[in-house]
Amino acid sequence: MSVLIVGSGALACLFAARLAAIGEQINMLASWPEGLHALQTSGVTLEVDGARTTYPVQAGSDPQDFAGARRALVLVKAWQTPRAAQQLAACLATDGVALTLQNGLGNQETLDHALGAPRVAVGVITTGATMTGPGVVRWGGDGVISLGAHAAQAEFAALFTAAGFQVNTGQDVASLQWSKLVINAAINPLTALLAVPNGELLARPTAAELSAQLAAEAAAVAAALGVPLTFADPVAAAQDVARRTAANHSSMFQDAQRGAITEIDAISGAIVRAGQQAGVPTPATETIWKLVQALRPA
Numbered sequence: 627m628s629v630l631i632v633g634s635g636a637l638a639c640l641f642a643a644r645l646a647a648i649g650e651q652i653n654m655l656a657s658w659p660e661g662l663h664a665l666q667t668s669g670v671t672l673e674v675d676g677a678r679t680t681y682p683v684q685a686g687s688d689p690q691d692f693a694g695a696r697r698a699l700v701l702v703k704a705w706q707t708p709r710a711a712q713q714l715a716a717c718l719a720t721d722g723v724a725l726t727l728q729n730g731l732g733n734q735e736t737l738d739h740a741l742g743a744p745r746v747a748v749g750v751i752t753t754g755a756t757m758t759g760p761g762v763v764r765w766g767g768d769g770v771i772s773l774g775a776h777a778a779q780a781e782f783a784a785l786f787t788a789a790g791f792q793v794n795t796g797q798d799v800a801s802l803q804w805s806k807l808v809i810n811a812a813i814n815p816l817t818a819l820l821a822v823p824n825g826e827l828l829a830r831p832t833a834a835e836l837s838a839q840l841a842a843e844a845a846a847v848a849a850a851l852g853v854p855l856t857f858a859d860p861v862a863a864a865q866d867v868a869r870r871t872a873a874n875h876s877s878m879f880q881d882a883q884r885g886a887i888t889e890i891d892a893i894s895g896a897i898v899r900a901g902q903q904a905g906v907p908t909p910a911t912e913t914i915w916k917l918v919q920a921l922r923p924a
Contacts, residue, residue, distance in 0.1 A: 633701035634661035638753040639763035643672035646681035664761030673764040687715035704730040704892035711740035747776040750806035766874030774799035812841035812864035814878035825872025843846030843911025850904035
């Protein structure tokens, strides 16, 4: 059975390569012209410890080329989710399932609206990946894929396990999303602002202090909403991810370096908005949100 991957960025290419390596037929629905051209002409290339391996994929920009897809992975930026949802509405089989492994809040709701909740599964991932060129991705460290409860959960879990990923199953979706949000909020914006890899945050005392404050604010909002996190200590959890992906450049860092739109609104912005509704102050998060927004001209 083929797997449709929506996206052509770092994680999309990482999953394409890892799944192609175990013999899966990979289709990629892409909108980035340079990435699409590279995938169509050269396939997807994975860099691990300096070694490169290239795998063939089928890539296109027209969802009708992939009509009848039964299993799809949504790996676009949060601000691109509305477009991805409409593309999937045009090509996902009536009994198909789209699994979002995206950053931030709001992606599931957008997909639910376009596809219907039964056709949408949710998971989070902490594995790092960095684009080094169109269609070329460098593995950035081990992580975990956590999948929320869904009828297709076992099938996705088996697929990812076969590809060498560490997989956790059966977890509460809101808990997964907020736990990932805490980590993202503590790491991604700071790496974008300081232009450093994840691990450098731990080497700079003031950066580490600010990262801890961001993690604590996000966790306080989750607690006020009654959402349990998958870890007891949000600061330690963020530091652990930064340590395990020390050499990785976060997706927000990569977006900021290209002058592209970042996911700051779906991460820090989402925390600030939820905090306002719950009556929880998030001063550091709000400041960071505005600073990252200011990196890109309006």
